[in-house]
Amino acid sequence: MKWFPWVLSAVLAIILAAGFYLFGLRGAVQQGDDGRTSVLLSSSERNQVLAEMRGFLESVQDIIEAATTGDMKTASEAALRVGRVDLKDLPPSLLRKLPMEVKTLGLDTHRKFYQLGMDIKGGLPQEKILPRLTDLMNNCVGCHAGYRLDLEPGGK
Ligand code: HEC
Known part of the structure; x- marks a missing residue:
């Protein structure tokens, strides 16, 4: 039974990898009824992501306006306003629930x-x-085409 510990380690490694895949890579998701992948979040996590999205939209509007009038300082500031994100500012639960993509x-x-x-x-x-x-906005379009946010069961 010399091989037994090896088999056991292999099985454990597979279980760990599956767990990592399910909760780290895959995130908390289900198939949405519009064909997109639905990410299941609590209400406050969803609000946080949507607020970030509205920040993106506001910056896009400001950049277009400033680029049209030639106000380069405002254009630069509007881009930099959403240009930095610190992963440590995001709740760990959100990092776990959002799919890797x-x-x-x-x-x-x-x-x-x-x-x-x-x-x-x-x-x-x-x-x-x-x-x-x-070019940057291909990211917006791509992600919106594939994902939506919904409340997790009992999510509040
Ligand atoms: C990595 C994925 C991703 C990227 C990139 C992304 N979004 Fe979103 N956004 C989402 C998801 C998911 C939702 C929720 C959509 C739903 O539930 O139908 C959303 C929602 C929104 C909303 C609605 C906000 C609200 O209050 O309801 C706006 C506006 C928005 N995104 C703008 C943008 C803009 C502008 C960009 C690009 C500069 C962008 N998003 C990039 C994933 C993304």
């Missing part, structure tokens, strides 16, 4: 706003701002 795409969106803000500050020509914003 959502976390990755979300972080990438913040990173792109940050880069855009810094580039505008560094003298990015006015006509380059909208193309960059158009």
